[in-house]
Amino acid sequence: MNLSQEYNIEFGVPSWVRISPCQKYIACGTSTGYLYIISIEEKKILKFALIHTKGINDGVWSSDSKFIVTASDDKMACITETQELTVIRKLIGHRSKIFCVAISPDNSRIATGSKDTAFCIWDPRNSNSLSEIGGHTEPISSISFNYDGTLILTSSFDGIVRVWDSISLICLRTYIMEGHPITRSLFAPNSQFVTAFSTDNLGQLIEIKTGKVFRNFRGHVNSKYMVDAGYIHRNDNSDGELWVSSEDQKIHAWNVQSGEEIWQLDIGFDLAVANSTPDGSLFCVGGNIPGIVRLYTPK
Structure with a gap:
């Protein structure tokens, strides 16, 4: 990949980055509670605010790329309007740090997972907690909706x-990963499989219907921290x-089909x-020495 853009993040270390669905912006959250919005087209930081x-x-x-939901160590999730970075809702109810957040494809529900071992479903229109579910015995590391919003995945x-x-x-x-902490889970695009990464340096592709492990992914290092992961489909024939x-x-x-490692990006x-x-x-990508965000494009 080619390094296309790089930005210095002044207030804290990047702790989360996400490209907007419209592919015009990058959002970056930091270790100090700041939220940055970067314009990909204008190649500059548009605004930042303490959220x-x-x-x-x-x-x-x-x-629709009009708002962002963030999850924080302050036990809150905030819904922030992206034009002015104004917080329009605060979701309060978890008893400990919120580690992960997801929003349904139709923007009608927000899901949060916490160190308190519970996940909550929220109505973004009024900040009300619709449900609190205690489905785990340790902190929840990731949460997501599938492509049509009918399923939720927690790890x-x-x-x-x-x-x-x-x-x-x-x-x-329910899938048990031999007792190893799960650092990330995600639905495959077709919602027929889930992928889970764990602290034994292993990723597994699991069929939802049968629970069968179809593929193991090895070669990366993951023994301590939560990780980011995603699927890419470059064209219809790949x-x-x-x-x-x-x-x-x-x-x-x-x-995904063969399990063969096909590329690496050395971020340093x-x-x-x-x-x-x-x-x-x-x-x-975002990193800590110093606080930077980089944007890459294919060669």
């Missing part, structure tokens, strides 16, 4: 991945790609956060 009193752990854009340091019906909140499937941030200062990527700093567009046309 949380403690570090931001995760965040997500709405599907935890308890080594368990669960698939939930998003309306009834009944647990439909096999899908799966990438993950790694503790060896690299991004590793595999062919620790504790990287990362995100890509679904087609792989844009890839961004």
Whole structure:
């Protein structure tokens, strides 16, 4: 990949980055609670604001790119309007740090997962908590909706991945990863599989219906921290790609069909956060020495 743009983040270390669905902006949350908006077209930081009193752990854009939901160590999730970076809702109810957040494709529900081992479903229109579910025994490390919003995926340091019906909140499937803490889980684009990464340096592709492990992904380093991961499908004729941030200062990527590692991106700093567009046309990373955000494009 080619390094296209680089930005210095003044207030804190980048702890989360995400490219907007419209592919015009990058959002970056920091360890000090600041939220930055970067214009890809104008190649500059447009604005930044202090959103949380403690570090931001995760965040997500709405599907229309008009607002961002962030999750923080201050036990709150904030809904922020992106034009002026004005906080329009505060979601309060978790008893400890919020590690992860997701929003349904139609923007009607927000899901948050916390160190308190519970996940909550919220109505973004009024800040009300619709449900609180205690489906894990250790902190929840990641949470996501599938492509049509009918399923929710949670994973935890308890080594368990669960698939939930998003309306009834009944647990439909449970997968136990041999007791290793789960650092990231995500739905495959077709929602027939989930991928889970764990602290034994392993990624697994699991069929939702049967629980069968179809593929193992190895070569990256993941023994301590939560990681970022995503799927890329470059064109209709290509096999899908799966990438993950790694503790060896690299991004590793595999062919999903074969499990073969097909590329690496050497980023040169620790504790990287990362995100890509679904087609792989844009890839961004954030890191800590110094606080920077980089945007890459394919060669």
